[in-house]
Amino acid sequence: MRRFRPSLTWLGLLPFAAFVILFLFAPTMKIVFGAFQRADGSFTFENIAGLFTPSILSSYWISIKISVASSALGCLVGFLMAAAVILGGLPKGIRSPLLTFSGVASNFAGVPLAFAFLATLGPLGLVTVFLKTQFGINLRAMGFNILSFWGLTITYLFFQIPLMILIITPAIDGLKREWREAAQVLGATGAQYWRMVALPILFPSILGTFALLFANAFGAVATAIALTGSSLNIVPIMLFAQIRGDVLGNPHLGYAMALGMIVVTATANVIYIWLRLRAERWLK
Amino acid sequence: MSFLTIENLEKSFGANRVVKDFDLSVEKGEFISLLGPSGCGKTTVLRMVAGFETPSSGIIRIDGQEVVRLKPNQRNIGMVFQAYALFPNLTVAQNVGFGLKVKGTPKSEIDTRVAEMLDLIGLSDLGGRYPFQLSGGQQQRVALARALAPRPQVLLLDEPLSALDAKIRVSLRNEIREIQRRLGITTIFVTHDQEEALSMSDRVVVMHEGIADQVGTPFEIYNAPATRFVANFVGTLNTLEARVLDPASGRVTLGQTEIALNRPLPGPTATLGLRPEMVSLGRGTHDTALSGTITEVDFLGSVIRLRADLGGQSLAFDTFNTNRIAPPKVGDRVELGIDAGDLLVIEG
Amino acid sequence: MKKFAAWAILLLGVTYFVLPLIGMTEFSLSMRRGEYSFDAYAKVLADPQFRQTFGYSVIMSLMTIAVGVLLVVPTAFWVQLRLPQIRPLIEFITLLPLVIPAIVTVFGYIRLYNTSSWLPLTGSLWGTNFLLLMGYSTLSLPYMYRAVDTGLRAIDVRTLTEAAQSLGAGWVLILARVIMPNVLVAVLSGAFVTFAIVMGEFTMAALLNRPAFGPYLQLMGANKAYEPFALAVIAFAITWACMGLFQLVTRFSKHTKAAG
Numbered sequence: 001m002r003r004f005r006p007s008l009t010w011l012g013l014l015p016f017a018a019f020v021i022l023f024l025f026a027p028t029m030k031i032v033f034g035a036f037q038r039a040d041g042s043f044t045f046e047n048i049a050g051l052f053t054p055s056i057l058s059s060y061w062i063s064i065k066i067s068v069a070s071s072a073l074g075c076l077v078g079f080l081m082a083a084a085v086i087l088g089g090l091p092k093g094i095r096s097p098l099l100t101f102s103g104v105a106s107n108f109a110g111v112p113l114a115f116a117f118l119a120t121l122g123p124l125g126l127v128t129v130f131l132k133t134q135f136g137i138n139l140r141a142m143g144f145n146i147l148s149f150w151g152l153t154i155t156y157l158f159f160q161i162p163l164m165i166l167i168i169t170p171a172i173d174g175l176k177r178e179w180r181e182a183a184q185v186l187g188a189t190g191a192q193y194w195r196m197v198a199l200p201i202l203f204p205s206i207l208g209t210f211a212l213l214f215a216n217a218f219g220a221v222a223t224a225i226a227l228t229g230s231s232l233n234i235v236p237i238m239l240f241a242q243i244r245g246d247v248l249g250n251p252h253l254g255y256a257m258a259l260g261m262i263v264v265t266a267t268a269n270v271i272y273i274w275l276r277l278r279a280e281r282w283l284k
Numbered sequence: 285m286s287f288l289t290i291e292n293l294e295k296s297f298g299a300n301r302v303v304k305d306f307d308l309s310v311e312k313g314e315f316i317s318l319l320g321p322s323g324c325g326k327t328t329v330l331r332m333v334a335g336f337e338t339p340s341s342g343i344i345r346i347d348g349q350e351v352v353r354l355k356p357n358q359r360n361i362g363m364v365f366q367a368y369a370l371f372p373n374l375t376v377a378q379n380v381g382f383g384l385k386v387k388g389t390p391k392s393e394i395d396t397r398v399a400e401m402l403d404l405i406g407l408s409d410l411g412g413r414y415p416f417q418l419s420g421g422q423q424q425r426v427a428l429a430r431a432l433a434p435r436p437q438v439l440l441l442d443e444p445l446s447a448l449d450a451k452i453r454v455s456l457r458n459e460i461r462e463i464q465r466r467l468g469i470t471t472i473f474v475t476h477d478q479e480e481a482l483s484m485s486d487r488v489v490v491m492h493e494g495i496a497d498q499v500g501t502p503f504e505i506y507n508a509p510a511t512r513f514v515a516n517f518v519g520t521l522n523t524l525e526a527r528v529l530d531p532a533s534g535r536v537t538l539g540q541t542e543i544a545l546n547r548p549l550p551g552p553t554a555t556l557g558l559r560p561e562m563v564s565l566g567r568g569t570h571d572t573a574l575s576g577t578i579t580e581v582d583f584l585g586s587v588i589r590l591r592a593d594l595g596g597q598s599l600a601f602d603t604f605n606t607n608r609i610a611p612p613k614v615g616d617r618v619e620l621g622i623d624a625g626d627l628l629v630i631e632g
Numbered sequence: 633m634k635k636f637a638a639w640a641i642l643l644l645g646v647t648y649f650v651l652p653l654i655g656m657t658e659f660s661l662s663m664r665r666g667e668y669s670f671d672a673y674a675k676v677l678a679d680p681q682f683r684q685t686f687g688y689s690v691i692m693s694l695m696t697i698a699v700g701v702l703l704v705v706p707t708a709f710w711v712q713l714r715l716p717q718i719r720p721l722i723e724f725i726t727l728l729p730l731v732i733p734a735i736v737t738v739f740g741y742i743r744l745y746n747t748s749s750w751l752p753l754t755g756s757l758w759g760t761n762f763l764l765l766m767g768y769s770t771l772s773l774p775y776m777y778r779a780v781d782t783g784l785r786a787i788d789v790r791t792l793t794e795a796a797q798s799l800g801a802g803w804v805l806i807l808a809r810v811i812m813p814n815v816l817v818a819v820l821s822g823a824f825v826t827f828a829i830v831m832g833e834f835t836m837a838a839l840l841n842r843p844a845f846g847p848y849l850q851l852m853g854a855n856k857a858y859e860p861f862a863l864a865v866i867a868f869a870i871t872w873a874c875m876g877l878f879q880l881v882t883r884f885s886k887h888t889k890a891a892g
Contacts, residue, residue, distance in 0.1 A: 012710035023766040027740020081645045088638020103875040110832040111849040112864035120655030178369035184356040185363045186383035200373040219733025222834035
């Protein structure tokens, strides 16, 4: 009987385990294995090799660039805004609305977000037209296009910045007043305090958020499709088109592309975990 | 001229005046305590000396230099906070060396000084640990070393012992005092614990509602409290109302007993203070005897705390426990011996 | 100086966030030439496809919430009570959907559960809807699990359970009558986030060919001039309402905790 009890305990996890295996692990594994199979099921590296064409490589490269740029800027701006509101001596009443708005904006992604930016920075957008008529600044002639690297990055920031604010605010709250004061009284300038104490303490949180934002941007499909149609070759759009209509002419190349996405986000997270372990020797 | 002087210091937060007309002169190498209940303004005074709060008015001078306009990082002050102010991301050695590092001291010099400081606090082998690996007492010793490493002119201690266990508190306060004496550093210590203040300080400032009620040696504060607040806050004190018979010579009656205080007393009544340990059971060799009825007996082990009624006034007193004499019982009529010179006249 | 910089940063940030909202609102009101009107909204609301897709997504949201509750509450409860040692693992698993892109997951679904597979879910309408529901449930898993886990941590699960057991209650009764009411607030906050996510979801629904609100929005964006912006405003309003309710619930829970 004693042997039987533990297995009953584990039985309580059965529904969750079944769900996770059937709808999270198995589909992912299917992709991973499919990437190394021919149509007849035999093993091959052809699909992986097939990724190394200029157009697919450049789509990964653009995707990674957009993801890095939008997460780095998202972290930076989100951090500055959170720090400004918490530490900048602004009225306390600002904080709660900012967090509520961040909750809304971080969830306002996808298709509607693309519309909002088309209406603002698109060819006939509010800001585009305003700048042209009031100041004679022609964004288009200056090379700006909403259907571009920068256009997409600026759009993604709309959900990246608020996500950073939401995650970093409790971390900044966790900075003790005594640390700042101890640093000051020991002769440190504000910059020295930030460089030697505050930022190293916040580093793991910032890093974690960066990894999350990266995955967030890298997998974003809806905003990109609604914004650019298929004019910008980023990985999610290509994969979307491939799943819909096998535009690459090889069904298993789709598996390889999807596997590539998993590898990229997984790599980002492994780097994150590794850096975090290094940064957190002083914890635990 | 004193090393640290504070003149007419005032601080208001809005309409709330938390420090009022505060004056203090501290000699070089002196250990001064600011003692008072929470909210009395003692921490605010300390924070103004450190530079974290700007005084509403008044002057603070360190070694002749006016410092009110200087930022905290320009004052060359060492400070130890209540608790957990070590930088969690830095090792013990890096914490101690922080003040030197931000000043751009060469690394070899920092290492020497850090080793010296760790030796001073007896934690030489823990330089590589992180704060979370230390006990509370060890953390506060590291905080002390960190504050002292850059050779500050003044050391400020903001209730550094209050977050620690009672036992460590006592040993650490001796250690702090010992280090302070050895380095001869001018120190201001903020506490709400009278025992700490009395045992550690050269002089104590008792604060109350933003005002310094009394400045004096622990002996003076305890034996000659200047105000009713000081008398009540420091130690246990009986307050007794006496009728003044002769204002000029200070003859009063306390209960049925006439006592000559040999000092002029205004008014028809006077408030007298008497420490419990100054009263003995039985007249003995004392010059004055009071009679009363025992109303309370608390057996505390080595000491028995008793309370007697002196015709309407209550007097608490202590007697040592011996196995030869049984303690009195409630309702016993007793004679109590006191010395007229031990009676404190409480003003205000 | 510091205050000035803080204000400057905040104002720049607010400008960035407000301009697109103004932009889309302005466009949504500009259908009639030369004056503002609600014509675009009227058009949208009168569109039967809008009502169908909107209704479909609302029902899917509610079902996703139901699946999430049934899946997450017992699991989180059981882990807290009997298997605290594997909590980090469960937490890690529940965070995976934030890392594995939705498009990858749904691609896996299509290939794993196609008509020639062992479980041909995509072969029937019912099966595809079910698959989409499961997909939505994975998307909501990180939010739902975190909310419920935090809620459970705030109460003494063990004592409550043992007290209920000593009174003769079975597991179902304990979950339904003792645990659920105590984590209701947490569940609600997870539910609002889930609702917002599912209402706007595009990728999964589009690739599974289900008539949800997200693909409808995209379709309109490709084919109409002003209606998409009216739809964007509506979508924003829904998100705002969900988050507003989320805040309200969270604040309410703080008050009851303080009172209790």
